[in-house]
Amino acid sequence: MKRRLSAGNYLVLLCAFAFFVVPMIAAIEFSLRGDQGTTHGLSNYRWILAQEGFGANLFTSARLAAITAILVLLLMVPTIVYLHLGGARWKRIIEFICLVPLVVPVISYAMGVATAMPIFLQSTVYELSFLYVIVTMPYTYRALDVGLSSIPLLTLVEASKSAGATMRQTLVLVVMPSIRSAINGAIFLSVALALGEFTLAVLLHWDTFPTWINNVAQSNVLGAVSLSVFSLVGAWLVVLVVAVGPKSKHSDQNQEA
Amino acid sequence: MSHVVAERTNALNKGAGPLSYIRRGGALVSLLPLIPFLAFIGYFLAFPLAFIVRDSFLDNDKHFTLHNFALCFQGVYGHSFLVSVRLSVISAFIGAVAGAFIAHSIMRTGQRTRRAVAATSSVLANTGGVPLAFMFIASFGAQGLVTKLLKFLGWDLYGGSFTLFSAAGVTFVYCFFQIPLMVLIFSPALENMKPEWREASDSLGGTPFTYFRRIAIPVLFPAFLSTSLLLFANAFSAYATARAMTSGTLPLMPLLIGNLVDGNVIANEKHLGHALAVCMIGVSVIVMTIYALVLRYSKVKK
Amino acid sequence: MSNQHGISVNLQGVTKTYGTVVALNNFNLDIAPGELVALLGPSGCGKTTALRILAGLDTQHSGQILVDGKDIVGVPANKRNMGMVFQAYSLFPTMTVLENIAYGMRVRHISKEKQVARANELLELVGLQETGKRLSHQLSGGQQQRVALARALAIEPSVLLLDEPLSALDAQVRTQLRDEIKRIQTEVGTTTLFVTHDQEEAMAIADRVGVMRHGVLEQCASPQAVYLNPINVSVAKFVGAMNLLPAVVTTNNELEIYGQSVGWRNPDGLTARSGRALVRPEQLLLGSPTTDRPANAIVTNQTFLGPLTRISAKVMSDGNTLHVEMPSIEASDYPIGKNVVVTIQATSVLLDA
Incomplete structure (x- = not known):
């Protein structure tokens, strides 16, 4: 049964709403200001689009995100499936290893990478993907592990094998479709990280969309704010649509037993 | 299962x-x-x-030394360590308390509202970074709309010593991702509170206060404490927002390490950076270990 | 420790709506001191609402609630002194079993020694002496419900309220705990209201069973009376299995079913002259067919139920399938495919028009 909100609840929610929404509105207002701060318009957004590197860097970040997601799936799905089958005795230790990036601050990791492999990281920006796989590993491991725990994996694999499928066919045709939502979750996590990651990119001297925003800000704060608003509000709207979506049949029902 | x-x-x-x-x-x-x-x-x-x-553990001649770690806690580095810890503690505390209140209030709203809040929280908690910094510069900076509004209402934000680019300012901005992170992680703990507990307490003669003190607090405390530790670690290692806001001038551990990675390394400080990075890991490991222990020894099992 | 005298409970004209849904419609229920009444009905019939209103966890829109003759409307839940057992998950997870049981005494500031003594006494009553130091997640579902019962009894409640306390348990534990609740309730003598959707459970445990539908108490009587003399068609259909047989009212006001005359009751004030008669499986007998009668049937299935066997037979004249229950030792006389005649052995059946 849905309880009614008290005055205190409303006060808290109102304050929270103000704290989170007022800066957003103020930033939107700021991003719409004209040259002298007297007029409003889309001039800053037009300015962004005209900037050299906008499309290129956005494209770079998108490619990075895609490569990261593919690497995550290639590396993590077979590994975790194996941990749920024949390799169960290694599950605890692998689980622990996957949590290590959570306790290593990205800044320390950046330091380590910069000193340990200076040559490797100088050929192409897409090598950042390998590092992003490490940084997202605690989250992607968890998403996939929960997904695999919720299906009768051994039975499915045995059924597929007895029907004559190879292990690779089993993975692609049986296992992956049955944990689709977990895989979507892992992809979503790695894409979100790769699109927004700043620390590793800037410290290893690569240009991605987030570092480009930072560079743009040096010459035009208005432009940087517009870009920030654009990316924050954009990400928020996408997630909101995905999460809330159309009104589902089962939502908002009061049940009485 | x-x-x-x-x-x-x-x-x-x-x-x-x-x-x-x-x-x-x-x-x-x-x-x-x-x-x-x-x-x-x-x-x-x-x-x-x-x-x-x-x-x-090496000096410039590749000999074993502990000197690097001694330097970590001296001078500008020792100071930045303190500033970082203080900033992380304060922002974790504000985030945890405010987030817990918000999560509690959201519990009573409809399912769609809750899902929208969860989605918003996950965006705010994770995509902070550079855009967040500029959003605050735009609204609370000297020319920002909020600053102008407050001035119109008679409060000159920049009349005193406040600037958005100080430790206090950065703490304030961090709340913008700390609170949503708390809401995100603490809400499931609140959802696990069974209405039967409240009703059982009532029918056994308990007042709302006894319920709060004897049942709600003991049940929720481990989740509250562990999430607070997570918020601390989160603020302690945050880099992007602080760097974008202050261009790396604030004495914070991550910013100092960043400057050392970035080049401009004075020769004798080469290994100091490594020691600082290891210290960061050490603090994080300690905090996360306590986090794991709190969760393991909490009496409430899923 | 027992509450020998018990306390009477009267709910009078209680009405409660959720939005447009009427949960209780002018609901009346009287429970005698020390009596155990089970409210039985499908989900959504308002039985839980009645219990929660009595507990003070919900408020009614109108009506009176008298406990020991005193109106308790407006008294908050924590002042009503009623012990409540919930469906599941109601034990406080951070407290041990003993602390859970002592909770009600603790909030009443009863001395620590008395708390411990009485909690142990109750633990023994529910047969869990060994578990006092454990946490709820270390107990099985059945044990958790025993502790919940002990906790509810610890405050010497004026009324014990049980809200589907067995429905989350396995079948075997369910019957065992059901009998135990009955034993304990008889022993302490506390007036008890028990809510369930399981008719077998209600029949087994209650002094009186109250059958509810659409927020109204349709019949409240002993289990035997509810089963043998249901007050109307809806009660008859809800409690126990029923055959629905085509019937016509004859001129001398009897029912004619498959050529046989049967006595009937008309509590619903029917004016219709035909309909379907409600006959229980054990009120049908099978025999060998003699001539071509409308009650001739052929056995289509046998279901072995232990002491009884349910035989399904298809009536030749209209194709209806009837269910007949008989002792299993007699059932071998009626193998599948055998031709039989169905005889109705009932004196006061109900008609559903």
């Missing part, structure tokens, strides 16, 4: 099932399918970490 997993593991241990051949050769053979993963981890995680840990 757990007994299904146990059954499955049992079946495997007895050597049943089509995959039993994998184990026939013993432990080492069963590691073979994990080689790609272990190689990846080894090269991209263990190798860099081992590298900085080793270098943090």
Whole structure:
């Protein structure tokens, strides 16, 4: 049964709403200001689009995100499936290893990478993907592990094998479709990280969309704010649509037993 | 669910099932399918970490020394360590308290509202970074709309010593991702509070206060404490927002390390950076270990 | 420790709506001191609402609630002194079993020694002496419900309220705990209201069973009376299995079913002259067919139920399938495919028009 909100609840929610929404509105207002701060318009957004590197860097970040997601799936799905089958005795230790990036601050990791492999990281920006796989590993491991725990994996694999499928066919045709939502979750996590990651990119001297925003800000704060608003509000709207979506049949029902 | 997993593991241990051949050769053979993963981890995680840990104990002549760590707690570095800890504690505390209140209030709204809040929180908690910094510059900076509005209302934000680019300002901005993170992680704990507990307490003669003190607080405290620790670690290692806001001028541990990575390294400070990075890891490991212990010894089991 | 005298409970004209849904419609229920009444009905019939209103966890829109003759409307839940057992998950997870049981005494500031003594006494009553130091997640579902019962009894409640306390348990534990609740309730003598959707459970445990539908108490009587003399068609259909047989009212005001005359009751004030008669499986007998009668049937299935066997037979004249229950030792006389004649052995059946 849905309880009614008290005055205190409303006060808290109102304050929270103000704290989170007022800066957003103020930033939107700021991003719409004209040259002298007297007029409003889309001039800053037009300015962004005209900037050299906008499309290129956005494209770079998108490619990075895609490569990261593919690497995550290639590396993590077979590994975790194996941990749920024949390799169960290694599950605890692998689980622990996957949590290590959570306790290593990205800044320390950046330091380590910069000193340990200076040559490797100088050929192409897409090598950042390998590092992003490490940084997202605690989250992607968890998403996939929960997904695999919720299906009768051994039975499915045995059924597929007895029907004559190879292990690779089993993975692609049986296992992956049955944990689709977990895989979507892992992809979503790695894409979100790769699109927004700043620390590793800037410290290893690569240009991605987030570092480009930072560079743009040096010459035009208005432009940087517009870009920030654009990316924050954009990400928020996408997630909101995905999460809330159309009104589902089962939502908002009061049940009485 | 757990007994299904146990059954499955049992079946495997007895050597049943089509995959039993994998184990026939013993432990080492069963590691073979994990080689790609272990190689990846080894090269991209263990190798860099081992590298900085080793270098943090070396002087410029590659001799063993503890001097680097001694330097970490002196002068500008010791100061930045304190500033970082203070900033993290304060922002974790504000985030935890405000987030807990918000999560509690949201519990009573409809399902769609709750989902929208969860989605918003996950965006705000994760995509902070550079855009967040500029959003605050735009609204609370000297020319920002909020600043102008407050001035119109008679409060000159910049009349005193406040600037958005100080430790206080950065703490304030961090709340913008700390509070949503708290809401995100603490809400499930609140959702696990059974209405039956409140009703049982009422029917047994308990007042709302006894319910709060005897049941709600003991049940929620481990989740509250552990999430607060998570918020601390989160603020302690945050880099992007602080750097974008202050261009790396604020004395914060991550910013100092960033400057050292970035080049401009004075020769004798080369290994100091490694030591600082290791210290950061150390603090984080301590905090996260307490986090894990709190969760393990909490009496409430899922 | 027992509450020998018990306390009477009267709910009078209680009405409660959720939005447009009427949960209780002018609901009346009287429970005698020390009596155990079970409210039985499908989900959504308002039985839980009645219990929660009595507990003070919900408020009614109108009506009176008298406990021991005193109106308790407006008294908050924590002042009503009623012990409540919930469906599941109601034990406080951070407290041990003993602390859970002592909770009600603790909030009443009863001395620590008395708390411990009485909690142990109750633990023994529910047969869990060994578990006092454990936490709720270390107990089985059945044990958790025993502790919940002990906790509810610890405050010497004026009324014990049980809200589907067995429905989350396995079948075997369910019957065992059901009998135990009955034993304990008889022993302490506390007036008890028990809510369930399981008719077998209600029949087994209650002094009186109250059958509810659409927020109204349709019949409240002993289990035997509810089963043998249901007050109307809806009660008859809800409690126990029923055959629906085509029937016509004859001129001398009897029912004619498959050519047989049967006595009937008309509590619903029917004016219709035909409909379907409600006959229980054990009120039908099978025999060998003699001539071509409308009650001739052929056995289509046998279901072995232990001491009884349910035989399904298809009536030749209209194709209806009837269910007949008989002692299993007699059932071998009626194998599948055998031709039989169905005889109705009932004196006061109900008609559903």
